[in-house]
Amino acid sequence: MSDPRSLARAITAIEAGAPAPDSTPGSPTLAVGITGPPGAGKSTLVDALIREIRTRNQTVAVLAVDPSSRITGGAILGDRIRMQQHHADPGVFIRSLGTRGTTGGLARTTSAITLLLRNAGFDYVLIETVGVGQDEIDIAQVADITVLVLVPNMGDDIQALKSGILDVADLYVINKSDQPGAGRTEQDLRASGRTAPMLRTVATTAHGIRALLDRILATPPAVNRATPTTRYALQSLNDALRGFESAIGIKPGTLAVEYPASGDVPIRIIRKEH
Numbered sequence: 448m449s450d451p452r453s454l455a456r457a458i459t460a461i462e463a464g465a466p467a468p469d470s471t472p473g474s475p476t477l478a479v480g481i482t483g484p485p486g487a488g489k490s491t492l493v494d495a496l497i498r499e500i501r502t503r504n505q506t507v508a509v510l511a512v513d514p515s516s517r518i519t520g521g522a523i524l525g526d527r528i529r530m531q532q533h534h535a536d537p538g539v540f541i542r543s544l545g546t547r548g549t550t551g552g553l554a555r556t557t558s559a560i561t562l563l564l565r566n567a568g569f570d571y572v573l574i575e576t577v578g579v580g581q582d583e584i585d586i587a588q589v590a591d592i593t594v595l596v597l598v599p600n601m602g603d604d605i606q607a608l609k610s611g612i613l614d615v616a617d618l619y620v621i622n623k624s625d626q627p628g629a630g631r632t633e634q635d636l637r638a639s640g641r642t643a644p645m646l647r648t649v650a651t652t653a654h655g656i657r658a659l660l661d662r663i664l665a666t667p668p669a670v671n672r673a674t675p676t677t678r679y680a681l682q683s684l685n686d687a688l689r690g691f692e693s694a695i696g697i698k699p700g701t702l703a704v705e706y707p708a709s710g711d712v713p714i715r716i717i718r719k720e721h
């Protein structure tokens with residue numbers, strides 16, 4: 448594994464616009480996206496997962512992506528303090544990414560840095576993102592497995608979540624299951640037609656964390672997802688489209704890259720109807 452300082456320097460360079468590294472074929476890293484609404488307990492869950500991974504003598508890098516830092520800067524600071532206890536551990540690498548000061552978009556940066564961490568040979572890369580906005584759905588593409596963290600009694604709040612984020616999840620976690628209403632959230636998810644597995648956790652006591660990591664390991668990386676290098680290239684193309692939309696004065700998100708699973712079908716840039 449690369450030493451933390453050179454990793455940190457390489458990450459700063461990527462944030463400043465340096466291109467993604469080439470990917471090492473066959474990297475065994477499992478990149479896991481941990482997404483969900485603010486306050487659902489994602490950082491606490493990541494912290495518990497770090498412990499569980501270390502108990503298994505494996506290594507982990509964490510990317511805390513939090514666009515809310517755009518507004519307060521507080522969320523990232525809080526995460527940093529909470530995760531600081533791992534700093535003395537050479538098997539754990541933690542980096543917060545703000546949206547400020549990144550060149551070419553958060554999605555591009557996250558996907559390039561994830562490649563870097565895959566190359567560095569960590570067993571896991573955990574990517575914590577706030578499950579709001581298109582950026583976050585794009586980031587779910589970077590991960591091999593995406594975990595959506597929800598809480599008890601969500602009811603209508605589930606409908607309020609971007610449906611995209613519900614659909615990209617490979618696993619649903621109902622965290623804070625020490626509070627009543629976990630069954631209600633599960634019912635609401637099922638009622639909305641979602642079929643991915645659901646697990647309950649209490650991140651603050653690590654209840655359910657071992658089962659969660661086992662479940663993550665048992666989940667096949669999403670089928671039809673592109674390789675990390677292709678995903679990075681697609682991300683860059685998407686970022687370029689945002690620039691193009693702005694240049695010709697059309698609504699952001701109108702254009703999309705259509706990347707079919709089958710190699711026989713052409714790749715196209717399409718204009719979505721709104």
Ligand SMILES: Nc1nc2c(ncn2[C@@H]2O[C@H](COP(=O)(O)OP(=O)(O)O)[C@@H](O)[C@H]2O)c(=O)[nH]1
Nearest residue numbers: 485486487488489490491622623648649650651
């Ligand atoms: N009761 C309870 N509180 C939790 C649990 N997990 C996290 N919390 C608390 O929920 C709050 C938000 O947690 P945080 O990890 O910062 O959420 P994030 O915004 O999703 O990263 C904190 O006060 C945590 O201590 C849980 O399983 N049960």
Ligand SMILES: [Mg+2]
Nearest residue numbers: 489490526575
């Ligand atoms: Mg957090």
